[in-house]
Each structure stands twice: as C-alpha cells, then as structure tokens.
Amino acid sequence: MRNFVAIVFDQKEKAYKGLHELWQLDEAADITVHGTAVVHRDDWGRFEVDTKETHPVFATAVGVGIGALLGALAGPAGAAIGAASGALIGGAVDLDRSDTRQRAVVETEFVLGRGQSAVIADVSEDWNSAIETRMRALGGTVHRHSRSSLQGDAAAADGFYPYDDYLYPYEYVPSRYTPYYGW
Amino acid sequence: MSKTAEAHSLAREPRVKDALDHARAAAQELHGALSDAAAKRGGAIKADLESVPTKARAIAESIGSSLGAQNAAAKQSLAEAATYLQATAAHATEALKSSGRAAETSIQRAITDARTSVQKISEAVAAKRSAAPTLQLKK
Numbered sequence: 001m002r003n004f005v006a007i008v009f010d011q012k013e014k015a016y017k018g019l020h021e022l023w024q025l026d027e028a029a030d031i032t033v034h035g036t037a038v039v040h041r042d043d044w045g046r047f048e049v050d051t052k053e054t055h056p057v058f059a060t061a062v063g064v065g066i067g068a069l070l071g072a073l074a075g076p077a078g079a080a081i082g083a084a085s086g087a088l089i090g091g092a093v094d095l096d097r098s099d100t101r102q103r104a105v106v107e108t109e110f111v112l113g114r115g116q117s118a119v120i121a122d123v124s125e126d127w128n129s130a131i132e133t134r135m136r137a138l139g140g141t142v143h144r145h146s147r148s149s150l151q152g153d154a155a156a157a158d159g160f161y162p163y164d165d166y167l168y169p170y171e172y173v174p175s176r177y178t179p180y181y182g183w
Numbered sequence: 184m185s186k187t188a189e190a191h192s193l194a195r196e197p198r199v200k201d202a203l204d205h206a207r208a209a210a211q212e213l214h215g216a217l218s219d220a221a222a223k224r225g226g227a228i229k230a231d232l233e234s235v236p237t238k239a240r241a242i243a244e245s246i247g248s249s250l251g252a253q254n255a256a257a258k259q260s261l262a263e264a265a266t267y268l269q270a271t272a273a274h275a276t277e278a279l280k281s282s283g284r285a286a287e288t289s290i291q292r293a294i295t296d297a298r299t300s301v302q303k304i305s306e307a308v309a310a311k312r313s314a315a316p317t318l319q320l321k322k
Contacts, residue, residue, distance in 0.1 A: 002309075029198055032309035034302050124309035169301035170211035 002034075002147040004163060005131060006073050006111055007119045007140040012040060014138055015117035016177050021134050022121055023171040030130040034122040035167025038177075039066055041112045050174045065166035066120055072150060073111045073143040111143055122147070122167055202249040203257075203311060207304045209242045210268065214297040217275070221290050228290070232275050235293065239272035239300075246304070256310035264303035271296040 007022075009015045015038050026033040041047040049066055112118050119140075125131065128144065135142050147163070154161035200208075213235065220231035243265040250258055271293050278289035 027198070029312050032305055032312055034305045034309075035298075124306075124313070126313060169214055169298055169305065172215075 001126070002122070002124050004069055004073075004145050004147060004150065005119075005121050005123060006070060006143040007121070007131070007135045008112055008143065009117050009119075009138070009140050010115070012117045012177065014140065015040075015119055016173060018119045018135055018138050018140050019171060019173070021138065022119060022123075022131070025130055025134060030125075032124040034124065035169050036119060036121045036171065037066060037167045038117060038119055039070075039112065040117045041114055043114050045114055047112065050172075050177070051168075065162040068160075068162050069120060069145070070111050070118075072153075073145050120167065122163070202245065203253070203261075203304070203308055206242055206245050206249065206264075207301065207308055209238070209245070210264070210297065210301045210304055213238055213242065213268075213271070214294065214301055217271075217290070217294045217297050221294060228286075229279060232279055232290070235275035236272040236279075239268045239275065239297070242300075243268035243272075253307065254310060254314050256314075257307035260303045260307040260310065264300045264307065267296045267300035267303060271300060 007015075007018050009018060019036055019038055022031075022033055022036060025031045038050045039047055040050075047067075049063060123131070128142075132142055150163055151161060216231065217235060220228050220235075223231065246261050246265045246268070250261055253261060274289045274293035274296060278286045278293060281289060
C-alpha cells in the first residue's frame with residue numbers, strides 16, 4: 001500500500017536518525033521509499049523545510065506540498081489550510097488574512113507542534129509494523145494517510161494535489177545537520 | 184528454529200542488489216548531481232551538466248535491457264522512467280546550449296524529470312518487492 005507518513009520527533013537530531021532508519025528499511029527491502037523531506041517548526045510556529053534547492057518556485061512547491069500533507073494528516077478541513085500555510089515557506093504566495101494564517105498554524109500544529117521536527121515520506125509498505133516499530137524505538141510518532149485517499153479527495157474537490165514531486169527521492173541531509181547524522 | 188523465526192533470520196541477511204536497484208541508485212545520483220549543479224552559477228553549472236545527458240541515456244538503456252525480467256506493473260513504471268530519463272537528457276542538452284533564463288528553465292525541467300524518473304523506478308522496485316514471496320524458507 002502506498003502511504004504518506006509524517007514521523008514526528010521532539011528533537012532535530014532524532015528526526016535525522018529517523019530519516020536514516022527509514023532509508024535503511026528501504027535498503028533491507030522492508031518498505032520502498034519514494035521520497036522524503038525533513039521539516040521543523042520553530043518556537044514561534046513557523047516551519048522550515050530542509051532543502052538544497054534555491055529556486056523560489058521549487059521552494060514554494062515544497063512548502064505547499066508539505067503544508068498540505070500536514071493539514072491532511074490533521075484532518076479533512078486542514079488540507080487546504082495546510083497548503084496555504086506551507087506556501088508561506090516559499091514566500092511566493094501569501095495569505096492576506098491574519099486570522100487565516102493563525103488558523104493554519106493551529107491546524108497543522110495538531111501534527112507538528114512548536115519545537116518539533118518531522119520526517120515526511122512517501123512510502124510503499126505491505127504492512128505498517130516495520131515503520132511503526134523502528135520509529136517508536138526512536139521516540140517518534142507516526143501519522144499515516146493513504147495516497148489513494150488523498151488522490152480521491154483531490155478528484156472530489158478541485159483537483160488540487162500538491163503531494164508528488166517535492167520530496168527528495170534519496171536520503172538528503174543538509175551539511176548543517178551532518179553532526180547529528182550516522183551514529 | 185520455527186518457520187517464522189527462520190524467515191525473519193533470512194530477511195536480515197544482506198540483500199543482493201539487482202539491475203533495478205543499480206538503476207535506481209544511478210537515477211538518484213543523477214538527480215542529486217543536477218540539483219547540486221542548479222545551486223551553482225554560470226560556467227560551474229555547465230561543467231557539471233556536461234555528463235548529464237550521457238548518464239541519463241545510459242540509465243534509460245540499462246532499464247530497457249532489464250525490462251524482460253520484470254512483472255507487468257514494474258514494466259509499465261520502468262517504461263515511463265526511461266521516457267523521463269530521455270527528457271532529462273534533452274533538457275540538460277538544451278541547458279548546455281542556452282544561457283540565462285532559458286538555461287535556468289531547462290535545468291529546472293531536467294531536475295523535475297530526473298525526480299520523476301527516480302519515483303517511477305522506485306514504483307517498479309515496490310511492485311517487484313510486493314510480488315515477491317513474503318516467506319523464503321530454506322528447503
């Protein structure tokens with residue numbers, strides 16, 4: 001089954017450990033990972049996606065995709081709000097209502113709280129236990145949403161489906177996080 | 184040893200990589216190189232891009248030669264991956280021949296196509312893994 005997962009950790013270094021473990025599960029053929037990204041929410045509620053791509057269009061796409069996914073994981077009403085919140089990361093799209101911005105912060109915080117980090121991943125898995133077991137051992141909480149249901153929701157709505165093509169299709173760790181990585 | 188324990192033990196043994204795994208790794212590396220190049224400027228980008236068309240076509244050819252060993256679902260994904268790899272090669276070639284905004288647009292298209300090609304190969308890998316027997320017991 002193809003799923004999107006968000007694995008939430010209280011510390012950045014744990015998120016990078018989780019990212020590595022996820023790709024190790026792929027290496028062992030327990031799951032297949034199609035793409036991953038790591039996102040952090042700071043103490044003021046803003047979130048940041050670790051990316052090496054500097055093109056503003058891509059940065060916005062990443063923000064929209066991950067914001068929408070966090071919203072979808074938070075609940076059916078959260079998807080569009082999450083997307084709008086995520087678009088703020090790229091800076092190319094803005095929300096013109098401060099109350100909407102505030103609501104977006106609240107909705108997506110249901111999954112990713114202030115000061116937390118998450119590994120976002122698109123995976124194929126025949127059973128859930130591989131990810132659950134490994135991530136629970138690291139202190140992570142797994143949120144899961146089937147890809148087909150997101151596609152179904154998109155088809156039933158306005159076709160808005162920003163989830164593909166914004167995750168790194170391999171294990172990417174920014175150089176500023178390498179001290180945390182690989183232990 | 185019980186059958187379940189034996190199966191678990193077998194599953195922990197180092198996995199032998201096949202042609203599909205190697206193609207996936209090569210496509211991942213190609214996407215990484217392209218996105219690294221995009222962060223650079225001017226002549227440095229061009230130097231990094233020069234080998235991209237050749238590499239992309241080589242991966243596409245490698246995929247084509249391994250199609251016969253795959254199941255129907257994997258074949259479909261791999262055929263699409265090969266198409267995206269050829270497009271990656273074409274956009275990288277365009278970027279090498281152009282400059283400024285046009286080159287930047289071609290590089291972004293090459294990155295997008297390379298990313299999609301990796302995802303298509305990953306879908307083939309997932310299809311192959313799902314079709315494989317879950318218990319491979321010793322006789």
